[in-house]
Amino acid sequence: MTGEDRAAASTLLLAGCGKMGSALLRGWIAKQAASRFVVVEPQGRPADLADAVGTSWYRSPQELTQALTPAAIVFAVKPQIIDDVLPDYRRWATPRTLFVSIVAGKTIAGITRRLGAASLVRTMPNTPAAIGRGITVACANERVTAEQRHLCEQLLAAVGESAWVEDEALLDAVTAVSGSGPAYVFLLIEALAQAAVASGLPPDLGLQLACSTVAGAGELARLSPESPAQLRENVTSPGGTTRAALDILMANDALVTLIKRAVAAAAARSRDLAS
């Protein structure tokens, strides 16, 4: 049996099925990442997952049977409650079960204190996971086997791209760049849409232009072999319209400096909040 076969024949347990948890679950179901999905969610099954096949729903971990042997348990609850949730899952803290946390700011050491020694991956996803276009960065502890890393990659692949870091401290910078990053891009869209209206365009068209331009340019930057700097230069003719705008955005490195300050502030806040 290959790793993929074993994963596909196994059970995944999801603790917390809110915005991020349900995005993960939808991706796993679509990719058939396991044969059975067990979900613990106090609110019960969301209406849009009413027809989800292969799922069992529980309102509390006390309702789970002793016979359950999940290949992986994924925590997608809010940071404020994770400490209360973890002890309920101690009974699965054996080498056969992989634990994955997407809880922002909860460190491997902090989770281990409440869960006991376990194979554990701490991750930082982002909200485009809801449309299968997220990017998740993962950090494994020393108990995670090569096969469990592979299982984790499969689970994350269901909602987008993924990457690993070996140094957990880097997750603060990751949080500041890709975890919080969608908000910076939404702000750019808002600013571009407002500027469109200020330049005389109807609001609907302004928003459409802003969204499609950010999405299209982002996709071009992602797929092109050329660097973002080269792509920018490709559309900037001397004395042209783009140059006129960039002369303002790039004067004294204004935008770059602002973004660096913003990311540094987010990373510092991430370090402050870590527990």
Ligand SMILES: NC(=O)c1ccc[n+]([C@@H]2O[C@H](COP(=O)([O-])OP(=O)(O)OC[C@H]3O[C@@H](n4cnc5c(N)ncnc54)[C@H](OP(=O)(O)O)[C@@H]3O)[C@@H](O)[C@H]2O)c1
């Ligand atoms: N959204 C993001 O951009 C993002 C990015 C990276 C990481 N994350 C992380 O993802 C995690 C989930 O965030 P979210 O935005 O998906 O939050 P959310 O929508 O509030 O989802 C959390 C869910 O967990 C449920 N829950 C509460 N107690 C539980 C328990 N004991 N067992 C199982 N489920 C329980 C909540 O139900 P109730 O409503 O009844 O409390 C809620 O449905 C957070 O830790 C966050 O740090 C989020």
